[in-house]
Amino acid sequence: MNNTDAFQLAGEAADFLRSHFSVDSIDVALVLGSGWSSGADALGEPVGEIALGDVPGFSKPVVTGHGGALKLVRTAGDKVAAIFTGRTHYYEGRGVAPVVHAVRTAAKWGASTVVLTNGCGGLNPAWAPGTVVLLKDHINFTGDTPLLGATFIDLSEAYSQRLRDLAHRVDPSLPEGVYMQFRGPQYETPAEVRMAGILGADLVGMSTTLETIAAREAGLEVLGLSLVTNAAAGLGEDHLDHTEVLQAGADAGPRLAALLGDICKEL
Template sequence: MLKEIVLKKFNLIPKTLIILGSGINEFVNNLTDSTNISYNELFNFKTDESIGHKGTLHLGYINKKPLLIMEGRKHYYEDVSNKDMRFMIQSFASIGVKNIIITNACGAMNESFKPGDIMVINDHINMMGLNPLVGDNNNALGPRFVDMSEPYDIEFREMIFEVAKENNILLRQGVYVSYIGPSYETKAEIRAFRMLGGDVVGMSTVPEVIIARHASMRVLGLSLITNMSTGITKNKLSHEEVLEIGKQSVNKLSKLIINFLERI
């Protein structure tokens, strides 16, 4: 069904899929000649709309480039199975999507970062205690054992820094730590993650990257820093703050992504 819908819209399979993190939904306003379909209709999946994840696949163009955009994603804290976590990304890979831009909202552990900054992910640490590839392997997409020495495409990272420099946008880089949630991290956990080399922490992205790399998709990871982590800030953490900072920073992130798309 996915392939038929995409081909009906574009008469081809777009090379690139974008996943929008919390508060970054307004990026879809950059699309022209667009249409959308709910995950429930397309994949028989629902997402928790109360946390800003609408569960909608958008199909459209940016500067005449056909794109697929996921507005909302699945999280392990929603009590999904590994099979369900794999399903959407593997569906796109199986129809021929080659590139994936994964965005997220996150908390900063690196004290040189601040809310509103954007970080290019150059590596990650999986602290979820889960791996979405556990279970039956899809041999048609990739091998049982997946190399993760460079999960985030080096050339893509170089390109996005060139774009940032040309547009005078400050761009950080660092290590993303994935945490299962839905509770925020304790001060002791943040201290431990910092000792391990983490710069930011969030509750998504890493499962999607693992699935994408299994299918040999090229990955660009962008983290929008929406708050400082527990113990770094004295403020109580809230999802409302995450959504608000995301909305304030979406134009800067959009500019980066749109200019990056012209290069791939």
């Protein structure tokens, strides 16, 4: 799919959602990754909900632990927020456009801010499973991009300093780190994790960076939040298992819900 078609499809999706919810414009979008969906109900007063698979350009999430709904809420700060409880991952093999479709749809629907969340492996031994880390930068190791042609987007502040300051006001204990996206779906090897650390990464995962690039192209401010679900390969005693990711998310659920709710009040 070329970008003209991709942007047109995002526009169609936004028009569909405007009509479905009778809401002309939203203020913020949240994409909830592994472990984060339990926080959706704490983000504000419900306005409505629709299955993602019913919206043009979206499909049902294929990963256990991801929801399959788009929820619209009005936050305590009187902002209209669209919450995507699932995402399309690059490793599904459908190309980049479906991965960033939610971000582009949110932009077409009027959003000025997007909050991107994920579950990830941690390289810092001080960050135990359940730690939430603010993203201050990323390394896109997919070898791909949502941009086509001579589309030169400045990523010197991919993750908004203003929004990071806001998050620190909500929770001063939040550490900051650099997230590195691998293609997946296999987990990283211990050697790849060591490489990631040498390159400057604090976190490794399989999402977020492509969405951030598309968001910055669309002029959105980005806040990135990672939940450390496990020590990255070679840094812990256990082998990696997706059930571990799900359990870490479930255990951290109440804190994630409270944190997202407090951040949404301030956005």
